[in-house]
Amino acid sequence: MLLSGGLDSATALAVARARGDECRTLALDYGQRHRAELLAARRVSAALGAVEHRELKVDIGALGGSALTDARISVPERGGDGIPVTYVPARNTIFLSLALAWAEVLGADTIVIGVNVIDYSGYPDCRPEFIAAFERLARLATKRGVEGRAIAIDAPLVELTKAAIIRRGLELGVDYASTVSCYNADEAGRACGRCDACRLRREGFAAAGAADPTRYQSVS
């Protein structure tokens, strides 16, 4: 399981645990400016009963090109049309590739990823057609695939609205206060309340009719 520490991947983990999967979680340290994510991923993994949690460094921040990894590019307060500057080139391709390597070493049958395409930021690598193409690639790329025991890619939230994701997670006991979605989270994991990720999250809680447990930075 790819676990970012955000709301979606926490819910995906809860879904996998609820159906009885033995889960191992992988967080990627890619030079993201929202480092509180990594701490959140550790908390969420333990709270939801994953067997193991790993962090792997991959220095895609050094390649630049995204507001999420390059301090010189500002995170916008509101998404416009098209793919925003918070898009990290090839991020989910890289993350799934690393998960594929670990899955093959472990002998795991499935990689779970929390992407979704309804209330989202327009990133191309969150779409179902991307997930299907990666699954096909994984079959061709690996020893497992050649041997006829291909590793599946499961995106259990891909067609759910943010509100539906939150309702499902609350049913399964996810503590969303310990997740971090904000692109500008401070070191304590408190959210800015203004970026696109904060907006989608806040609107999701409102639409789900649930209290928003997010800890926000105090506004002076």
Place this chain on the structure above:
Amino acid sequence: MLLSGGLDSATALAVARARGDECRTLALDYGQRHRAELLAARRVSAALGAVEHRELKVDIGALGGSALTDARISVPERGGDGIPVTYVPARNTIFLSLALAWAEVLGADTIVIGVNVIDYSGYPDCRPEFIAAFERLARLATKRGVEGRAIAIDAPLVELTKAAIIRRGLELGVDYASTVSCYNADEAGRACGRCDACRLRREGFAAAGAADPTRYQSVS
């Protein structure tokens, strides 16, 4: 361009340079035991006139599962049937993903990779169908692809024998003495002469009717 410091990727770079491409080279530091590769990649990149060379760390060695990254697994002297223990799970998927990120940041049109499938070790991620599947994935995964300017994956050596690769490289002035193919190369880049990579390389020079410039470790 993905540049490993080996014979194949050096030749692929020479092919791309000969057709007039402006090339930037990427070497991956993935915990491989043959560290001399990384030094060889730097030399080859400069010698063949790449505009820029980068090294990126990605700690797939920490995931284990391969004789190339795990000191506890021996590199066999001769390949048997099937996929050997030197297979690194998902290696080329990870490498192409990272190259894809850099290509998108740079605005590059093509990623060049030196894989080939004739005289090779049987790795699934060296086959043309893998390359085609990655190209399709890249179109779906990136902002570039969504905008109709997909990044191509070019494997110019994929259907060539080792001998044909060597002949082509010699025509183009590749100095194979500065390349390192051996899985057990020492720090000076001298080859063991016994592993599968050494065997394929030596047989290639013989079949090409060319002198083998490889520096071998002295046998006491």
